Amino acid sequence: MRNDVAFGQYYPANSFVHKLDPRVKILLLIAYIVLIFVIRNFLGFAVAIALLALAVAFSGVPVMKVVKSIRAILFIIIITFIINLLLHREEGETPFFEWWIFAVTPSSIRFSLFMALRLISLVMGSSVLTLTTTPVRLTDGIESLLYPLKLIKFPVHELALVMSIALRFIPTLMEETERIISAQKARGADFESGNLFSRIKSLVPILIPLIVSAFRRADELGEAMESRCYTGSKNRTKYKKLTLGYRDAIATLVVAAAFVGVIMLNIYGVNVI
Amino acid sequence: MQAVKVDKVSYKYSEKEKLAVDGVSLEIEAGEFVAVVGRNASGKSTLARMINGLIAPLSGEITVFGNNTLDEKSLFEIRKTCGIVFQNPDNQMVASIVEDDVAFGPENIGVSREEIGKRIDFALQATGTEPFRTEMASKLSGGQKQRVAIAGVLALKPKILILDESTSMLDPIGRAEVMAVVENLRKTENMTVMVITHYMDEVVGCDKVFVMADGKLLKTGTPEQIFNDKELLDEAGLELPVPAKIAEGLKRRGVDVGLPLTKEQLKERLWKLFAKT
Ligand SMILES: Nc1ncnc2c1ncn2[C@@H]1O[C@H](COP(=O)(O)OP(=O)(O)O)[C@@H](O)[C@H]1O
Ligand SMILES: [Mg+2]
Numbered sequence: 237m238r239n240d241v242a243f244g245q246y247y248p249a250n251s252f253v254h255k256l257d258p259r260v261k262i263l264l265l266i267a268y269i270v271l272i273f274v275i276r277n278f279l280g281f282a283v284a285i286a287l288l289a290l291a292v293a294f295s296g297v298p299v300m301k302v303v304k305s306i307r308a309i310l311f312i313i314i315i316t317f318i319i320n321l322l323l324h325r326e327e328g329e330t331p332f333f334e335w336w337i338f339a340v341t342p343s344s345i346r347f348s349l350f351m352a353l354r355l356i357s358l359v360m361g362s363s364v365l366t367l368t369t370t371p372v373r374l375t376d377g378i379e380s381l382l383y384p385l386k387l388i389k390f391p392v393h394e395l396a397l398v399m400s401i402a403l404r405f406i407p408t409l410m411e412e413t414e415r416i417i418s419a420q421k422a423r424g425a426d427f428e429s430g431n432l433f434s435r436i437k438s439l440v441p442i443l444i445p446l447i448v449s450a451f452r453r454a455d456e457l458g459e460a461m462e463s464r465c466y467t468g469s470k471n472r473t474k475y476k477k478l479t480l481g482y483r484d485a486i487a488t489l490v491v492a493a494a495f496v497g498v499i500m501l502n503i504y505g506v507n508v509i
Numbered sequence: 510m511q512a513v514k515v516d517k518v519s520y521k522y523s524e525k526e527k528l529a530v531d532g533v534s535l536e537i538e539a540g541e542f543v544a545v546v547g548r549n550a551s552g553k554s555t556l557a558r559m560i561n562g563l564i565a566p567l568s569g570e571i572t573v574f575g576n577n578t579l580d581e582k583s584l585f586e587i588r589k590t591c592g593i594v595f596q597n598p599d600n601q602m603v604a605s606i607v608e609d610d611v612a613f614g615p616e617n618i619g620v621s622r623e624e625i626g627k628r629i630d631f632a633l634q635a636t637g638t639e640p641f642r643t644e645m646a647s648k649l650s651g652g653q654k655q656r657v658a659i660a661g662v663l664a665l666k667p668k669i670l671i672l673d674e675s676t677s678m679l680d681p682i683g684r685a686e687v688m689a690v691v692e693n694l695r696k697t698e699n700m701t702v703m704v705i706t707h708y709m710d711e712v713v714g715c716d717k718v719f720v721m722a723d724g725k726l727l728k729t730g731t732p733e734q735i736f737n738d739k740e741l742l743d744e745a746g747l748e749l750p751v752p753a754k755i756a757e758g759l760k761r762r763g764v765d766v767g768l769p770l771t772k773e774q775l776k777e778r779l780w781k782l783f784a785k786t
Contacts, residue, residue: 246605248643270520372609404605407647460601463561463593465585465617465665475612475625 251296252483254368256481258377258485262280264491265365271495272357277505280498281353287494288360305363306356313355320348371403373476380478393469416442426485512669513537513560520555529555531724542695544712545705547721548746555658557673562587574668589618591669592662596677598654605720607641607657616663632660636690652683655759656690669701677707709750713770720745732770
């Protein structure tokens, strides 16, 4: 089975990071993403990467699992790197290399590396969240954070439920996709050759059965939920309560410290790399 | 005490179609183990859906421990009392992690956190799934998943358990696992169980068998009565349990051991025959 293919699927463990409140983890991830986008020098990235390393170290998740999460968007990272490298240009620069509209300049190297580092840090940081948080806790966290929207009648509970069911069905649908692909291959279907158009066309016999079965699954799931007394969010209780603890305070302090560090480096470290 | 009473019930899914269930009446006593058998599309699942209150009968009525399924107010009570385990374990799990999924039912009926915890303990223990408590359900085998699905239903503390072809997607090992769990629930919890199945070997231990064809209840009887009725078996498209099939084969070769329904019966009768000669 391609168990690690789904980006950052939950990794059961009992670590410091696992025990953090999901709401805190979500907010800290947002803070971390903001952080990597305000960084202006490589030393700042050193801080961000140290923070990420710390999170991984205290998560009990094998480092490779976090690193592998990049695979899913490796292609995008490479493409953006190349585009930035060739197209980014600041005024008055002497390029190392120039051809037609393309040029490699000192600033384009710097800029493209920055973007690549940002994307990598972003994906790895997000995967730490999903690797250490069960879908139910994740969506409970989102539900709780979005709670104020209930005042304007936004269906917060339903949205959270939809997300958690979507996460629940990712492995099921991936398994099914694999099954359909091998069945089509056994009948002589070819997914690997031909031009882009014929490749896209060859996806149709995979997508159609997948969609048909997804509808059937939705039907059956709805029936099963109803027979298990689901009637919506009214009078519903929750098995797992979200509670803040000392760990959440520590984690928040650490991220805040990193934030201050990066801002200091932005202000005072202009001349360092 | 009467667990389920189905009284002259009919149902059709849409105006144009024929009746999916056609004038069925039956009764199930508390603690009984009953089976519903019949060809595909003979109305078995429709009947199960009506007993659970997922759909309301077009005519006639159903009571579950005295609660009428036509009464909107008692639907909640009925669904708590009568749990259904469906065919595909993948399509009845709501949460990714085993304990989260088992918690879904009790959360829906609004019991306290401690009580939910207790119910999860009980349900996982009864189905032998404690080792997977914090695992991803997607990583389990079919039999394990289906046991988790049973646990999800048990967490509502039902008195009746309906298994609608719950073993049909499983390999023989998974099937045996699930049936062992059901057997254990009958013994320890005195659970009323209704199995809907195509595997006749799951039928032989029942108290009562309901045979359905074309939406109608053809016959109610003990497994012995049903499997000795050749005409009925043909009409409802039923096979014999494996030991009985073996016995038939032996009979054609001139060895008469009657119609044993279980392995044990077959063995015993063969021994007797063997001892005589
Ligand atoms: N959801 C549905 N919508 C429309 N017709 C259905 C539905 N489910 C079952 N039927 C029809 O009702 C009849 C009885 O089906 P069902 O109760 O599922 O039989 P069984 O479980 O014995 O295979 C069949 O003719 C079937 O086509
Ligand atoms: Mg059916």
